[in-house]
Amino acid sequence: MKINPYLTFNGDCKAALAFYAKVLHGEIVMMMTYADAPAGMPVSPESRDKVMHGRLTVGDQVLMGSDAPEGRYQPAQGVSVTLNVETAEEAERIYDALSAGGTVHMKLEETFWAKRFAMFADRYGTAWMINCEKPHMG
Numbered sequence: 001m002k003i004n005p006y007l008t009f010n011g012d013c014k015a016a017l018a019f020y021a022k023v024l025h026g027e028i029v030m031m032m033t034y035a036d037a038p039a040g041m042p043v044s045p046e047s048r049d050k051v052m053h054g055r056l057t058v059g060d061q062v063l064m065g066s067d068a069p070e071g072r073y074q075p076a077q078g079v080s081v082t083l084n085v086e087t088a089e090e091a092e093r094i095y096d097a098l099s100a101g102g103t104v105h106m107k108l109e110e111t112f113w114a115k116r117f118a119m120f121a122d123r124y125g126t127a128w129m130i131n132c133e134k135p136h137m138g
Helices: 013-024 086-097
Strands: 006-009 027-033 051-058 063-066 081-084 103-109 112-122 127-133
Touching: 006 013, 013 027, 013 051, 013 063, 013 086, 086 103, 086 112, 086 127
Parallel strands: 006 063, 081 127
Antiparallel strands: 027 051, 051 063, 103 112, 112 127
């Protein structure tokens, strides 16, 4: 079993997934708009070019997302996508890119458990945590 985050956006899913693919060195393997829906499914003209389902792969990990149907978007609360990285340099690269234009809740810094750790929401409203753990003391 794998657990995959599914993010919901307010009309900017395509831009967000493209941005995440670039920053995380991933690949968008599927992008379906509401216009691609089967005949007979009600789709408003405003929704036609919005994303019904998108899937981004990063290695063997999957991040999925879509634009909420018209009038049904609600920002996510109480959840973050966590990136566990191997090096402080990778943490810094990703943090600099993803946090730009967003809201930083805890800047990227060393903690008692991590070489680097940060919490922030990106420009699309997605909450992220970046964690680069220190070797376990034992």
